[in-house]
Amino acid sequence: MIWFLIFMGVAQATPISSFADLQKFIQKGEYKTIESFLEALPAESKKHFTFVYQSRSLHGSSALNPRALVYLNRGKLVFSFNGSPEQKNFDKLEVMEFDQKESRFRFHEIVFPEGRLGAKHEFNLNDSKCLHCHRQDPRPIWDSYDLWPGVYGSTDGKMQKGTWELKKYQEFLNKNAKTGRYGNLHWDFSKSPVYPFVVSRKLNYKFNSSPNEELGLFISLNNADRIIRLIRQSPNYEKYKFWLFSFRGCFKFRPTEELLSGIRSASARGFKVRLARHFDQYNTTNRKGFERFYPEEIAKAEVISQAFGISLEEWASGLEANSYSFESAAGSSVESYVLPKLFEAVVDDTPELQALKKQKLSPAKFCESINKRREEELKANPLATDDWKSYYAQKGLSVEATRPIDRCVSCHTGDHHAGPTIPFDSDSQLRVALQKGGYPRGTLYQEMKYRLKSKGADRMPLNEILSAAEISKIETYLANLAERPY
Numbered sequence: 048m049i050w051f052l053i054f055m056g057v058a059q060a061t062p063i064s065s066f067a068d069l070q071k072f073i074q075k076g077e078y079k080t081i082e083s084f085l086e087a088l089p090a091e092s093k094k095h096f097t098f099v100y101q102s103r104s105l106h107g108s109s110a111l112n113p114r115a116l117v118y119l120n121r122g123k124l125v126f127s128f129n130g131s132p133e134q135k136n137f138d139k140l141e142v143m144e145f146d147q148k149e150s151r152f153r154f155h156e157i158v159f160p161e162g163r164l165g166a167k168h169e170f171n172l173n174d175s176k177c178l179h180c181h182r183q184d185p186r187p188i189w190d191s192y193d194l195w196p197g198v199y200g201s202t203d204g205k206m207q208k209g210t211w212e213l214k215k216y217q218e219f220l221n222k223n224a225k226t227g228r229y230g231n232l233h234w235d236f237s238k239s240p241v242y243p244f245v246v247s248r249k250l251n252y253k254f255n256s257s258p259n260e261e262l263g264l265f266i267s268l269n270n271a272d273r274i275i276r277l278i279r280q281s282p283n284y285e286k287y288k289f290w291l292f293s294f295r296g297c298f299k300f301r302p303t304e305e306l307l308s309g310i311r312s313a314s315a316r317g318f319k320v321r322l323a324r325h326f327d328q329y330n331t332t333n334r335k336g337f338e339r340f341y342p343e344e345i346a347k348a349e350v351i352s353q354a355f356g357i358s359l360e361e362w363a364s365g366l367e368a369n370s371y372s373f374e375s376a377a378g379s380s381v382e383s384y385v386l387p388k389l390f391e392a393v394v395d396d397t398p399e400l401q402a403l404k405k406q407k408l409s410p411a412k413f414c415e416s417i418n419k420r421r422e423e424e425l426k427a428n429p430l431a432t433d434d435w436k437s438y439y440a441q442k443g444l445s446v447e448a449t450r451p452i453d454r455c456v457s458c459h460t461g462d463h464h465a466g467p468t469i470p471f472d473s474d475s476q477l478r479v480a481l482q483k484g485g486y487p488r489g490t491l492y493q494e495m496k497y498r499l500k501s502k503g504a505d506r507m508p509l510n511e512i513l514s515a516a517e518i519s520k521i522e523t524y525l526a527n528l529a530e531r532p533y
């Protein structure tokens with residue numbers, strides 16, 4: 048009987064649900080290639096995925112060899128790979144895990160031998176180079192419903208009929224998806240001929256089978272827990288607990304018109320940038336852009352963020368600073384995911400509040416007590432009444448760096464940089480490097496000039512939208528190095 052069970056255990060590989068499971072699985076199986084690892088993986092652990100054909104990550108990607116994002120355990124584990132040995136970082140499996148106990152995302156890189164003789168797996172745990180884009184207290188990067196430029200199913204998470212994207216995806220399904228790494232994913236064509244997507248004849252916003260949206264939903268649920276941890280860690284947490292709790296219904300929050308219009312314009316700016324990434328390259332559905340948008344909810348998040356000294360960008364999930372990519376319906380996640388859990392956390396942390404709840408007061412009396420404590424808190428520690436108008440006037444316009452070129456340093460120089468090495472930290476070395484040729488637009492200098500102005504996924508810097516004034520300062524700086532005699 049025991050032998051029988053052991054045999055069963057081997058035959059039906061244990062499902063994988065955490066990074067620890069994944070690491071053990073790879074170490075035990077000693078899979079030398081990502082392809083053989085995928086082959087061995089239980090079907091259950093490789094049936095939810097989406098594909099990025101124009102990725103802004105460290106993985107090279109293309110329409111026929113897209114970057115695959117596979118998610119399991121409700122997005123608590125996401126791993127990623129691409130498809131051709133010619134692509135950047137073909138030998139690397141990138142992994143994101145959500146550590147539920149600590150409400151923290153972690154980013155790891157696993158290097159596979161991929162044919163290098165004698166090579167072993169390298170596990171780069173909590174790899175610091177990931178933080179250049181995923182931020183210091185790392186979080187996922189995923190555009191929000193309902194536009195994912197560069198991802199298959201970019202529009203509403205579905206394959207829109209008659210588009211370039213659908214044609215390319217079918218080509219991918221007929222070729223590369225059948226073999227190698229992609230072939231080892233678990234495809235279920237009984238669900239849809241363009242699994243895991245569906246073909247949409249016209250834009251309809253009915254929820255059905257969209258991996259992009261599902262991944263976004265999981266990401267925002269997990270990120271909600273992370274935001275709550277950030278608030279609990281804030282030195283101001285003790286000062287404003289009743290104030291915070293009063294949002295549950297004891298106090299009617301009325302955002303000022305200045306705050307709302309600031310949010311509307313910052314969001315419109317962010318959406319424009321996102322659309323530009325979408326349409327300047329490929330002619331998909333000719334859509335003007337749609338985004339469900341809840342400025343009142345974002346306003347709540349903004350006010351709470353200010354009180355606890357947290358950036359609103361922690362709630363968002365875009366790559367660009369100020370992208371206003373709020374996962375899942377642009378802000379509805381605030382009301383549905385973050386606040387209810389946040390109120391529970393405040394109760395857990397506050398004996399005085401628990402005692403008050405036990406008294407079973409009428410709602411009016413209960414709120415009277417909450418609001419009294421709220422007033423006391425605000426009297427002891429007045430909240431900065433912000434001038435939202437000038438606050439938002441500055442937001443979205445990048446804060447000027449002392450040396451604009453410093454914006455390029457962190458990702459291109461040093462020990463753990465994310466991009467190709469370019470000596471932005473040394474004028475004399477940069478002067479020489481700028482003359483080098485062989486880049487898609489000629490010399491490195493020409494490539495740089497192009498990248499600064501590009502609206503596509505290759506715009507530099509990757510993570511910020513610079514003002515026209517600042518771009519021109521960088522251009523002048525580069526021109527001085529590149530065009531002046533040595």
Ligand code: HEC
Nearest residue numbers: 099102103104141142143154155156177180187188189465
């Ligand atoms: C140069 C910027 C950049 C760096 C550095 C980077 N990523 Fe990402 N990452 C992205 C972007 C952009 C996405 C969104 C999907 C895409 O474009 O491929 C992403 C998405 C992901 C995802 C899918 C889950 C999510 O966040 O949507 C995983 C997993 C991931 N990255 C892992 C890593 C790991 C591990 C590292 C470090 C080894 C890393 N990334 C470094 C830009 C980056």
Ligand code: HEC
Nearest residue numbers: 179180454455458465466467494495498505507508509510
């Ligand atoms: C958040 C990280 C990040 C920042 C900040 C950043 N870059 Fe990059 N850069 C990358 C990555 C990753 C790549 C490789 C992917 C690509 O080619 O698009 C790259 C590629 C490039 C390339 C192409 C180099 C090559 O070998 O093909 C140029 C040129 C460049 N960056 C210029 C800049 C300039 C100029 C700035 C500052 C204005 C800047 N970058 C800021 C991450 C960054």
